Amino acid sequence: MQGDREKCLAAGMDDYLSKPVMVKDLKVMLQRWSFVVKGEKSNPQNPTRIDPASDPVDWTQLQEISMADPAFQLELVKGFVKDGKRFLADAKRALATKDWVTLANKAHQIKGASASVAVRSMSDIAAALHERVKANNLQGVPKLIAQLEHILKRIEVSVERKKLAIESKAD
Numbered sequence: 001m002q003g004d005r006e007k008c009l010a011a012g013m014d015d016y017l018s019k020p021v022m023v024k025d026l027k028v029m030l031q032r033w034s035f036v037v038k039g040e041k042s043n044p045q046n047p048t049r050i051d052p053a054s055d056p057v058d059w060t061q062l063q064e065i066s067m068a069d070p071a072f073q074l075e076l077v078k079g080f081v082k083d084g085k086r087f088l089a090d091a092k093r094a095l096a097t098k099d100w101v102t103l104a105n106k107a108h109q110i111k112g113a114s115a116s117v118a119v120r121s122m123s124d125i126a127a128a129l130h131e132r133v134k135a136n137n138l139q140g141v142p143k144l145i146a147q148l149e150h151i152l153k154r155i156e157v158s159v160e161r162k163k164l165a166i167e168s169k170a171d
Contacts (some may be wrong), residue, residue, distance in 0.1 A: 004016070011141050015029060019112045020116050023064045026065070028141075051060065053100050055158050056151050056154045056155050058120060059118070061118040067117065080116075081108050082117070084110065084122075084152050087109050091110070100136070100138075103141075110122065110123075114126060119151070121151055125144055126148060130143060
């Protein structure tokens with residue numbers, strides 16, 4: 001968001017990277033703030049392929065974000081699922097109590113968090129939810145929340161399949 005960078009730097013942060021994190025921006029930031037440690041090079045195996053048409057997680061994009069570390073990919077997505085469940089529970093509570101400010105905030109959090117872990121469909125639906133609530137157009141809001149819950153369940157299945165695939169490669 002405009003002005004966030006300046007506020008963060010003024011508050012003492014060393015740098016600022018906005019969400020969703022773009023690989024090219026992350027690489028620049030890593031080059032700026034990291035140092036090289038000499039050692040053995042890792043030779044990551046090809047990532048396990050899961051049918052991209054049915055998988056809500058774009059594992060190829062996530063591979064870039066995670067620098068091809070499957071364990072880190074799983075950690076990122078598991079953390080998102082945990083947070084996503086909480087965000088959705090808060091959103092449902094906000095809908096039930098007609099707390100539109102909280103509902104808009106939760107939709108915004110879901111949008112950013114899902115984009116950060118390469119779940120574009122969820123990010124798009126959360127963006128639509130956010131826009132509807134902000135515009136006070138509440139028609140279809142429960143359906144959008146239900147769609148977000150459905151995608152989150154599919155992400156959990158995807159994580160389990162990915163975990164099993166990684167474990168089978170380790171054997």
